[in-house]
Amino acid sequence: xxxxxxxxxxxxxxxxxxxxxxxxxxxxxxxxxxxxxxxxxxxxxxxxxxxxxxxxxxxxxxxxxxxxxxxxxxxxxxxxxxxxxxxxxxxxxxxxxxxxxxxxxxxxxxxxxxxxxxxxxxxxx
Amino acid sequence: xxxxxxxxxxxxxxxxxxxxxxxxxxxxxxxxxxxxxxxxxxxxxxxxxxxxxxxxxxxxxxxxxxxxxxxxxxxxxxxxxxxxxxxxxxxxxxxxxxxxxxxxxxxxxxxxxxxxxxxxxxxxxxxxxxxxxxxxxxxxxxxxxxxxxxxxxxxxxxxxxxxxxxxxxxxxxxxxxx
Ligand SMILES: Nc1ncnc2c1ncn2[C@@H]1O[C@H](COP(=O)(O)OP(=O)(O)OP(=O)(O)O)[C@@H](O)[C@H]1O
Ligand SMILES: [Mg+2]
Numbered sequence: 001x002x003x004x005x006x007x008x009x010x011x012x013x014x015x016x017x018x019x020x021x022x023x024x025x026x027x028x029x030x031x032x033x034x035x036x037x038x039x040x041x042x043x044x045x046x047x048x049x050x051x052x053x054x055x056x057x058x059x060x061x062x063x064x065x066x067x068x069x070x071x072x073x074x075x076x077x078x079x080x081x082x083x084x085x086x087x088x089x090x091x092x093x094x095x096x097x098x099x100x101x102x103x104x105x106x107x108x109x110x111x112x113x114x115x116x117x118x119x120x121x122x123x124x125x
Numbered sequence: 126x127x128x129x130x131x132x133x134x135x136x137x138x139x140x141x142x143x144x145x146x147x148x149x150x151x152x153x154x155x156x157x158x159x160x161x162x163x164x165x166x167x168x169x170x171x172x173x174x175x176x177x178x179x180x181x182x183x184x185x186x187x188x189x190x191x192x193x194x195x196x197x198x199x200x201x202x203x204x205x206x207x208x209x210x211x212x213x214x215x216x217x218x219x220x221x222x223x224x225x226x227x228x229x230x231x232x233x234x235x236x237x238x239x240x241x242x243x244x245x246x247x248x249x250x251x252x253x254x255x256x257x258x259x260x261x262x263x264x265x266x267x268x269x270x271x272x273x274x275x276x277x278x279x280x281x282x283x284x285x286x287x288x289x290x291x292x293x294x295x296x297x298x299x300x301x302x303x
Contacts, residue, residue: 002290007272007283014280033245035130035191043129047237050244054281062281064245066137 017057027060027105028080029053034067040074041093048094049077049101058105073116079104088116127198129238130191131160131218136245138164138216143242146254147235151302154224155204156232163215172210195220202226236292239264240284247279253291259301262294 031037031046049062060079068076073090077100080086087110089100096114103109112118128145135143140162148157167175176196192208195218199206203223210216222229239253243266253264269287270278278284 002286002293004268004272007269007286007290010283010286011273011276014276014282017282018276018280033133033241035133038129043237043241046241046244050240050281050284054285061279062244064241 021059024082025059025061026082027058029060029062029101029105030065030078030080031062032066032068032074032076032078033064036067036071037074037076040071042075044094045075045077045092045097048097052098052101056101056106058101060101060105070116073119076116089114090116090119127191127195128158128160128233128235129241131158131195131220132238132242133245134191135160135162135164135216136242136249138162138166140164140215140249142250142252144252144254145239146256147232148256149224149232149299149302150256150258151224152258155221156224156229157219157221159217159219161215161217166212166214166216167208167210168212169210172208175208176206192218198222198228198230202229234292235295236288236290239291240288243278243287244284247277255295255298257298257302259298262291262298264291264294 029049031042031049033042033046046062046064052058053060053062068078070076070090075092077089077092077097078086079089079100087104089096089111092100092114100111100114103111132143132145142163144159144161146159148155150156175192177193196206199220199222203226204221205219207219208216235255239251242249242251251266255262264287266278273283276283278287
C-alpha cells in the first residue's frame with residue numbers, strides 16, 4: 001500500500017519540476033463541474049485532463065468552476081491564456097480533452113472543430 | 126452514489142473543513158455516508174424545504190437536484206436520510222442505504238471523487254474515513270499538505286497519487302473484510 005513515505009518521494013520529484021518551470025503557467029484549463037456538467041460527463045474529462053497534464057507536463061493548471069450557464073453544451077472546458085484570451089470547448093469527452101491539451105496547450109493551436117462557435121454554426125445559430 | 130453532489134454543496138457553502146465518512150458494513154447490511162461541513166449552514170425552515178426538488182438558492186437555474194435526489198435514492202434503496210444544520214455553524218448530512226438492495230448503486234470510485242473535491246479548491250481540507258467490519262482507513266489532507274511542505278496538492282502528479290492512495294487503502298480494507 002502507498003504510504004506518506006511515498007508522498008515524500010513524490011514531493012521531491014514535483015519540486016524539481018516546479019523549479020524548472022519557474023514563473024506561472026501559460027494556460028488555465030477550466031472544467032464546469034456543476035450538477036449539469038457532472039451529469040453530462042465532466043468527471044472523466046477532468047480525470048483525463050489531470051492525467052495527461054501529469055504525464056506530458058503541459059504548461060497549464062487544471063481547475064474547476066460551477067455552472068457556466070450553458071448546460072446544453074456540457075461538458076464544457078474553457079482554456080484561458082496569459083493575455084486574457086479564452087476559448088470555450090463544448091461537448092468535450094476524454095478523447096477530445098486529450099486532443100485539446102496536445103494541440104492548444106502543447107502547440108498553441110486552437111482546435112476549432114470543438115469550440116462553441118463551431119457547435120453553434122452547426123446548429124445554424 | 127451521488128456523494129460528489131453533496132460534497133459540492135458543502136464547498137459551495139464556503140466550508141473550509143469537510144469530513145466524509147463511509148461506513149460499509151456487510152454484517153449490518155448497510156452503507157452509511159456522513160458528510161459534515163463547517164460552511165454557512167441552513168435555517169431550520171430551509172432544511173425542511175431542502176428535501177423538495179424545487180428548492181435551490183441557485184440563480185442560474187430554478188431546480189436544485191442534489192439533496193432531493195439523494196433523499197429519493199436512499200428511500201428507494203431501503204435506507205434513511207437526515208440533514209442537521211445550523212446557520213453559521215455548519216451542516217451534517219447522513220444517508221444510508223441497504224447494502225444488498227437491488228437499487229443500491231455501486232459505490233463508484235471514491236479516490237477519484239476525493240481527487241475532484243480536493244482539486245476544486247486547495248484551501249479546503251478533507252478528513253476522509255472508510256470503515257468496514259474489519260477496521261478503518263483514514264486520509265487527511267492536512268497531513269498530506271504538511272508532508273508536501275510547500276509543494277501544492279494541486280500538482281497533477283500529487284492529485285493522482287492521492288487518488289491511488291485512497292483507493293489502495295479502501296481496497297485493502299475490503300479484502301480484509303471479506
Ligand atoms: N452543506 C450545505 N450547507 C449549506 N447549504 C446547503 C448545503 N447543502 C445544500 N444547501 C442548500 O440547499 C440548496 C439545495 O441544494 P441542492 O444540491 O439540492 O441544489 P443546488 O446545489 O442549489 O443545485 P444543484 O446541486 O442542482 O447544482 C442549495 O441551494 C443550498 O442553498
Ligand atoms: Mg447542489
